[in-house]
Amino acid sequence: NAGVMQNPRHLVRRRGQEARLRCSPMKGHSHVYWYRQLPEEGLKFMVYLQKENIIDESGMPKERFSAEFPKEGPSILRIQQVVRGDSAAYFCASSPLAGGEETQYFGPGTRLLVL
């Protein structure tokens, strides 16, 4: 059973460009979470999605950031018009279900560098 997959592992963008980060959850997992880790800091929750639904986006910046988890395919975190402050490691996690076994398993992360 493959773990949580994220790609790309490293992404370099210039200010103003768009960044698209992809996450494929573990097989059988229908819940996806995105977290951001700024340098020298812990992880901060961004958004929680189930298939075709955003459950909790309380950690998402109001502008430029969006996330989706379509019926088919990976979850996508999209950052439009990136700025230097968006440079961080973005981690995706998946879990089989909420309210019971809630353990989240993390992917290797995408390290975004904005020049």
Place this chain on the structure above:
Amino acid sequence: GEDVEQSLFLSVREGDSSVINCTYTDSSSTYLYWYKQEPGAGLQLLTYIFSNMDMKQDQRLTVLLNKKDKHLSLRIADTQTGDSAIYFCAETYNQGGKLIFGQGTELSVKP
């Protein structure tokens, strides 16, 4: 409120025990977790404890939970240089969904 606190650094000698401490605020947390992060890597789940338990042991790892004081600790017995990493505690917030992480404790193991 959402707040998880950890001390930032811990240095031990190889073969000693390490104890990493964590305090949390959400008394309704169902599970509490310990994750390990090596440099440049993702988070590896080490262990977790259900909130109605006081202790959980898994090989060299012992987790203690004091629910009254909202205090969680991770003890690593016979610490090895390969245990050098950042250790994060995390709680589930409001019974489901997002994890709230501490700042991480950087464990340095000296030979």
